[in-house]
Amino acid sequence: MSSTTTAKEPFNPKLRRRVxxxxxxxxxECNLVEAITLTLAQEMDLDDRVMCLGEDVGLNGGVFRATDxxxxxxxxxxxxxxxxxxxxxxxxxxxxxxxxxxxIPEIQxxxxxxxxxxxxxxxxxxxxxxSRGAITVPMxxxxxxxxxxxxxxxxxxSPEAIYAHQPGLKVVMPSTPLDAKGLLAAAIADPDPVIFFxxxxxxxxxxxxxxxxDRYTIPLGKARIVSxxxxxxxxxxxxxxxxxxxxxxxLPEDVSVExxxxxxxxxxxxxxxxxxxxxxxxxxxxxxxxxxxxxGAELSSIIQENCFLHLHAPVQRVAGFDTIMPYYKLELEYxxxxxxxxxxxxxxxxx
Amino acid sequence: MATATAPDHASASKAAKRPADxxxxxxxxxWLKDMLLIREFENRTAQAYQQxxxxxxxxxxxxxxxxxxxxxxxxxxxxPIVTAYRDHGHALARGMSPEACMAEMFGKSTGxxxxxxxxxxxxxxxNWLFGGHGIVSAQNALGTGLAFAxxxxxxxxxxxxxxxEAKKKVAxxxxxxxxxxxGVLHESMNLAGLWSIPVIYIVxxxxxxxxTAIERGTTMASDLRKKAEAYGMRGEIxxxxxxxxxxxxxxxxxxxxxxxxRPAFVDLKTYRYLGHSMSDPQKYRTxxxxxxxKAKDSIDRLASQLMxxxxxxxxxxxxxxxxxxxxxxDIQSQVKAAVQRSLEFAENSPAPDVASELxxxxxxxxxxxxxxxxxxxxxxxxxxx
Numbered sequence: 001m002s003s004t005t006t007a008k009e010p011f012n013p014k015l016r017r018r019v020x021x022x023x024x025x026x027x028x029e030c031n032l033v034e035a036i037t038l039t040l041a042q043e044m045d046l047d048d049r050v051m052c053l054g055e056d057v058g059l060n061g062g063v064f065r066a067t068d069x070x071x072x073x074x075x076x077x078x079x080x081x082x083x084x085x086x087x088x089x090x091x092x093x094x095x096x097x098x099x100x101x102x103x104i105p106e107i108q109x110x111x112x113x114x115x116x117x118x119x120x121x122x123x124x125x126x127x128x129x130x131s132r133g134a135i136t137v138p139m140x141x142x143x144x145x146x147x148x149x150x151x152x153x154x155x156x157x158s159p160e161a162i163y164a165h166q167p168g169l170k171v172v173m174p175s176t177p178l179d180a181k182g183l184l185a186a187a188i189a190d191p192d193p194v195i196f197f198x199x200x201x202x203x204x205x206x207x208x209x210x211x212x213x214d215r216y217t218i219p220l221g222k223a224r225i226v227s228x229x230x231x232x233x234x235x236x237x238x239x240x241x242x243x244x245x246x247x248x249x250x251l252p253e254d255v256s257v258e259x260x261x262x263x264x265x266x267x268x269x270x271x272x273x274x275x276x277x278x279x280x281x282x283x284x285x286x287x288x289x290x291x292x293x294x295x296g297a298e299l300s301s302i303i304q305e306n307c308f309l310h311l312h313a314p315v316q317r318v319a320g321f322d323t324i325m326p327y328y329k330l331e332l333e334y335x336x337x338x339x340x341x342x343x344x345x346x347x348x349x350x351x
Numbered sequence: 352m353a354t355a356t357a358p359d360h361a362s363a364s365k366a367a368k369r370p371a372d373x374x375x376x377x378x379x380x381x382w383l384k385d386m387l388l389i390r391e392f393e394n395r396t397a398q399a400y401q402q403x404x405x406x407x408x409x410x411x412x413x414x415x416x417x418x419x420x421x422x423x424x425x426x427x428x429x430x431p432i433v434t435a436y437r438d439h440g441h442a443l444a445r446g447m448s449p450e451a452c453m454a455e456m457f458g459k460s461t462g463x464x465x466x467x468x469x470x471x472x473x474x475x476x477x478n479w480l481f482g483g484h485g486i487v488s489a490q491n492a493l494g495t496g497l498a499f500a501x502x503x504x505x506x507x508x509x510x511x512x513x514x515x516e517a518k519k520k521v522a523x524x525x526x527x528x529x530x531x532x533x534g535v536l537h538e539s540m541n542l543a544g545l546w547s548i549p550v551i552y553i554v555x556x557x558x559x560x561x562x563t564a565i566e567r568g569t570t571m572a573s574d575l576r577k578k579a580e581a582y583g584m585r586g587e588i589x590x591x592x593x594x595x596x597x598x599x600x601x602x603x604x605x606x607x608x609x610x611x612x613r614p615a616f617v618d619l620k621t622y623r624y625l626g627h628s629m630s631d632p633q634k635y636r637t638x639x640x641x642x643x644x645k646a647k648d649s650i651d652r653l654a655s656q657l658m659x660x661x662x663x664x665x666x667x668x669x670x671x672x673x674x675x676x677x678x679x680x681d682i683q684s685q686v687k688a689a690v691q692r693s694l695e696f697a698e699n700s701p702a703p704d705v706a707s708e709l710x711x712x713x714x715x716x717x718x719x720x721x722x723x724x725x726x727x728x729x730x731x732x733x734x735x736x
Contacts, residue, residue, distance in 0.1 A: 048508050077507050083545065088492055088538030095496015098481055099431065100512030101503055103496075118535070122486050123493065129712045131474035132465040135481060136715070167713050191715040267714075 010213075011041035012069060017213065028213040033203040035177035035211060036066050036142075039184040040104065042215055044074050047102060050188060053080040054089060054106030054142075063108045064144055064203055090116035090141070094124050094193075097139040102188060110145045110197070111154030113163075124193040125168030140187045141195045145173065146239050146288050147335050148201035150328035157325055158238070158289035161298070163195050164266040170220055171265040173197040175241040177209045179263055182218030190220060199239035221267035225276070229258035232345055233276040235299060236286040237262040244286055246338035251345060265295055273299065274306045281312040282351075284344045286336050291319035313351035316344045370602040371595045376664060376673045379657060380682070382424060382594055383674070386416040386650045387686045389440045392449055393625075395690050396439065396456065400629050404698070405456045407469040412440035414624035417594035417649035418555055419444040422523060422619070425602040429518075431479045431497040433490045434525035436471035437555075437623075438483025441525065445478040449693035459700035466703050467712070487526075488533030491552060494524025495539040498550035502612060521609045522550045529560025531569045531578070543614040544582035551608055552579075552616045555591070561627045562635040579616035591621035592649045595656065654679055 010017070015038070016029040030038060044050045051074075052067055058081040061068030071079035082089050086107060093105040107113055113120065124137045147156035164171045172187055172194055174180040180198070187194040226241065227248065234257050236244045241261045248257055258276050262269065277283045283303055285296040296317040303315050318336045326334050371379070393411040400409045412419065419440040423432070434441045442452050447463060455462025456470045464474055471485045481497060484490035498521070504510070505517035530536055531554060543550050554575060558565055566572040579586025585607075589600045601617070608615050622644040626633050657674035659665060664673050703709075 049512065051503070051507075077503070080546075083541060085538040085542065087535045088495070088542050091489065091492020091535060091539065092496035092499055092542055095433075095481075095493040095498070096500045096503070097496075098493065099497045099500025099504075101500050118486060118489055119492060122489060123484070127474075127482070128714070130464055130468040130472045130482065131476060132463075132467060133712045133715075134476035135474055170714070 026213040027210045029208045030177045035181040050102040051078040086115040090119035097137040109155045144200040145197035153325040161295040170194040173238040186217040201239040223269035223272040224261045226259040229256035231256045232282040247341035277307045278310045284316045369599040389416045410437040415621045418591040421594040421597040425605045432523040433494045442473040450696040453693040454697040457697040460703045461700040488530035491539040498522035528556045540582040557623045575618040585615040591619040
C-alpha cells in the first residue's frame with residue numbers, strides 16, 4: 001500500500017539539522033534512541049499499515065522514550081498503549097501482521113520477552129513454514145537489551161543467541177545511530193519477523209552523530225568492518241563495540257586489529273568473518289551474554305570449520321560469566337571491558 | 352428425533368422468522384453434507400492413522416461437527432478464523448478440499464502446507480483459515496490480532512490491504528475448554544474488551560481437557576459467561592449439538608459483533624465421541640455417557656428434521672420432505688466417494704522433494720549458508736489451494 005500521507009512537518013524539530021557540505025544531503029544530529037524514533041516516524045509517514053503497540057509507548061513515549069512524540073503525530077489508533085500483557089501484545093501483533101499490517105510491538109526489557117516467547121517462537125517464527133508461504137508475519141519486535149545501566153537482572157540480559165537459535169526469526173542489534181536508522185528501516189520492510197535489539201547502554205552516548213535524514217536502508221545480514229587490520233580479528237556487536245574500540249586505543253600502535261561489528265546476528269554475515277579470520281589468522285569474540293552457548297560459541301565453530309588451516313591461535317571468547325546478571329554494584333565486573341579484551345588480544349597474538 | 356424437534360418448528364411458525372428459517376433448503380442440505388463429510392473424513396483418518404499412514408498426532412472432530420459447520424455458516428467468506436489442533440472439521444467447513452487436508456496428514460507434497468504442518472496445523476489462506484494451532488489457547492491472541500487488523504483496515508486505512516473497500520469484519524477464535532485455564536486467553540479477552548475488538552471467543556466445550564473434566568480444572572464451569580462479564584463483553588451459552596438452534600442463536604451474535612464492532616464470548620456445548628487423541632484410554636468417562644450423547648447426534652438430528660414432513664419447510668414444499676431418503680443416501684455415497692478420493696490422492700501423491708522443500712519457506716529471502724550446506728529456497732506453489 002502506498003502512502004496516504006501528504007508532506008508533513010519534519011519529525012522532532014528540536015534535533016539539529018544541516019545540509020552536508022559535499023553532497024547537499026540533509027543531515028540530522030541524533031543519538032541512537034533519537035535515530036530510532038525518527039525512523040519509526042518516517043516509516044509510519046510512508047505506510048499507514050505501520051503501527052506501534054506496547055506498554056506506555058503512546059502517552060508516555062516508551063520506557064526509554066523511543067516512541068516519544070509518535071502518538072501526538074499519528075494518533076491513538078496507530079500508536080497503541082497496551083496494558084502490561086506481553087503475551088497478549090506479541091500475540092495480537094502477530095495477528096495484526098497475519099491480517100496484513102506492519103506492527104511494531106515494543107517489549108520494555110529483554111527479560112520480558114519470557115512471557116511472549118511462546119507467541120514469538122511457537123507462532124511468529126513458524127507460520128511461513130506451516131502455511132508454505134501463504135501466511136507470513138512481517139513484524140518488528142523492538143526490545144531494549146543488555147546491561148550497564150544500573151538495572152537489575154531481567155533488565156540487563158543479552159538473550160540474542162536464544163532467538164538466533166530459532167529458525168524463522170531474524171535478530172538485529174545496531175550499535176550506532178547511523179546503523180540503527182538504516183537497519184530499522186530494513187527490518188520494517190522485511191517480510192519476516194525481526195527482533196530488533198536496541199543496546200540500552202548506548203541509547204544516549206554523550207556525543208551525537210550526524211546521519212542522513214532521508215530514508216535509507218542497511219541490509220540485514222551484512223556486518224560492518226569498523227576498522228581494518230591484519231594481525232587479529234575482533235568480532236563483536238551491540239554495546240560491546242564501544243568496549244572493543246576502547247581496547248583498540250589501549251593496545252600498542254603496531255598491533256593491527258580488524259574490528260567487525262556484526263550488526264545482524266541472524267542472518268549472520270559469515271563471509272565477512274571468515275574472510276577476515278583467513279586473512280589475520282587470529283580471532284577474539286566479545287559479547288555480553290554468558291559464555292556457555294553464547295553466540296560466540298557458534299562463531300567460534302564457524303571459524304574452526306572454515307578457517308582451520310589459517311589459524312595461528314585458538315579462537316578466544318571474552319564474554320559475560322555463566323551466572324545470572326548481577327545487580328548494579330557488580331555489573332561492571334560481569335560485562336566484558338576493554339581490559340579483558342586487551343588481555344585476550346595479547347594472549348592470542350602471543351600464542 | 353423428529354418428534355422431539357417438531358414443537359420448536361411449530362412455535363417458530365407463530366413467532367418471528369428465525370435466521371435459519373430464512374435460508375434456502377439447499378443451504379441446510381449443504382450443512383448436512385458438510386457434517387457427513389467431516390464424520391466420514393474422520394472415520395477414514397482414524398483408519399489411516401492406525402495403518403501408520405498418518406504420522407504425528409491426530410485429534411478427531413467426530414461428534415462436534417455441527418459446531419464448526421454451524422458457526423462458519425454464520426460468517427462471511429472473508430471473516431478470518433483461527434482454531435486449535437482439533438482442526439480438520441474447521442478446514443473442511445471452510446472449504447478446504449478433502450484432498451489437500453488428507454494429503455497434509457500423510458505428509459505429502461500436495462497437502463495444504465505441502466505436508467509440513469500435519470494434522471494440527473491446517474492453514475488455508477484463500478479461505479481465511481489462519482491455522483490450527485498446537486499450543487493450547489495461544490491462538491486466542493492471534494484471533495484478537497486478526498480482528499484488530501480488520502478493524503484497523505476500515506478505521507485507519509479506509510481500504511482493504513488486498514485492494515478494494517474495507518468492511519466491517521468479525522474474527523472467530525475457537526478453543527477447547529482446556530484453553531480456559533491458560534493465561535493468554537485472559538490477556539486476549541482483556542485487550543479485546545479494552546479496545547472493543549470484533550472477535551468472538553468460542554469455547555468448544557466438550558467437557559474434557561484431555562482427561563480432566565471441566566469442573567475439575569476450571570472455575571465457574573457451570574456458567575462460563577461470568578468470564579466474559581469480567582472482561583466487559585457479551586457472553587452466551589449455546590447448545591452446539593443442534594445445528595439449526597446453534598445457527599439461530601449464533602448468527603444474530605455475529606451480526607451484532609460485526610455491526611457494533613464489539614467482542615463476545617460463547618460457551619458452545621458439544622461432545623467428542625472419540626478420545627482426546629488417537630491414544631487415549633478414556634478412563635475419565637463412562638461408555639454410558641458417550642452413548643447418551645450419541646443418542647443426540649447432530650447429524651441424525653438434522654437429517655430427521657429435513658426428512659420430516661410436518662415442518663414448515665416441508666409444508667412450504669407442498670408436504671414433501673426437504674430431503675428424501677434416497678437423496679440422503681445419495682449424499683452419503685457422494686461423501687464416501689469424496690473421502691475415498693482424498694485417501695487415494697494422498698496415497699498416490701509424492702513425498703516432499705528433499706532438495707527443494709527441506710529448507711524452504713523459513714524465510715522469504717534465501718539466507719546463505721544455513722545448515723547443513725544448502726541455501727534456503729522458496730518452495731513451489733501448491734496447485735490445490
